[in-house]
Amino acid sequence: MYSRVADRFRLITSPAVFFVFILFCGMLAVYFSNAYPAIRREGVHLFLDNTWRAAEEPEEEYYGIAAAIWGSIYTSSIAILISMPLAISYSIFVVDCAPKRVKNVLIITSDVMAGLPTIIYGIWGVFVLVPFMKRYVMTPLYEHLHFIPLFSTPPISGFSYLSAGVLLAIMVTPFSSAIIREAYQMVPFRYREGAYALGLTRYEATKVLLGYIKPAIYSGLVLAFGRAIGETVAVSLVIGNSFNLTPSIFSPGYTISSLIANQFGNSFIYGHMRPVLYAAGLVLFLIGFLVNLAGMFILRRWKKNVEI
């Protein structure tokens, strides 16, 4: 046993740990205390209404952030839907098909994509992706299928939930594929041998092996969702920034983070806007927190099962 008094190691490191704890608690405290006035003033309606009335008279002001919450969840869901087949295929290809050198290049490429400054995705999204989406995806779909509610908004600018979702999908796929690839690599070799010994084709064998890592796939996608929902600048550049609450994926919208990025700077002019944005931040934090918790929980449970 080390005597606690003489443990200089704790003495040196504890202040740093303490500092991080204080920082985190401070962060929560700042958000709760600043959001409280808005929640007290408007109650649940703050989160359920879609109105944004910024007025010079403080009594006239009324805010509902439902559109932003919807936009955050909607764009991230689109991103995950697109990202799912990409991440799974990428993992299969890297583990099963690619020769060693191609494999290394693919893994490094994916890591670079995970770390690439988001503003570079943003500038590419605005000037390359959005015009492309508008011309080759949104306009044809609208012309032929506009009776479907999903495609019912005319794509005037191209800035929309869909563009944001696609850009997010590109940005978060490296995160989910890193987790899925790692898990797929961990599948014991004897299962692979067994599958092929049964005379299964590659497709059939892969299907069986993917069943084995299903929890890892879920957690990869859930964690990617968490990333997507917190993303700010790239999304705020391509989503169009307007308050809409519609299922139409061609409609411009808002996400919580882009709402904060756009409005926080001038919220000081108004009487009641700032607390509203803090409340929105709190919602963003809570969604991200729960989603990440779920993802880590699934992954941890699965890893435990695998190790036994």
Place this chain on the structure above:
Amino acid sequence: MWKFSLRMAKDRVFIVAVSAFTILTVYPLLHIIYSVARNGLPVIMERGPTFFTGGMSEAGIGPAIAGTFLLVLLSSLIGLPIAFLVGVYAYEYPDSLIGRTTQALLQIMLEFPTVLVGVFVMDIIVLPMGTFSALAGAFALAIIMMPYVAVYTKEAMRQIPFTYREASFGLGVGRVKAIFRILVPLAKRGITTGILISMAKVAGETAPLLFTAGGLYESYPTSVTEPVGAIPLLIYTLIQSPSKDAHSMAWGASLVLLIFFLGVFIPIRRSLKVVRL
């Protein structure tokens, strides 16, 4: 004789689909690099060295480059020592209550939306000081950097074989000496790469600087308590301007940022086995 079989056909379709999707996954990066180079290179060529040294009125991004370096330097000064100690702590006490809570906390902070960090720092530093400042921007970046550095430090230390640990304690030196004089130097390489990757990461951050750094693009930063610019922040501002000139300048600045990032990231990445971002 080859007979048509549904199973084989499915197999072929499957392999083609997997390959196509894999290409689709990494293709955006190639296209991004291509677009940035194509649109950015002419701007840099045309303006020459003034692009790297001049202020906004000379169509240069010099102050933004200086600002980014200043911010990364300051945030490292604030964040690295703390994060390093937290990482060592998490390594040394992986199973104690505080150790486990610390690890959970690091995970949460890794995933914390960066724009919220910016708003938080605005509340605790910018508003009391009454002005945007390099200090506030650097503090926001430090908060983002800390969990990365701590996790990298912990992981690098865990790579050391347990026998080294036994041997160093077996020498009879205290815990402080065993860890900081023997084990940390053994993990030096892993820790350094972790630090460099984290620095490359925060150098590209935009959202935390939105409400903290303020922006300064005409002259070079002279004081840490005054507003400062940064390349990502400048790009974000330029994209939102309606003028074509601003857009081409944004492409030029993006190329500079991209080259910085790839120049730091790829060599480190090649020397490392696992990267977490």
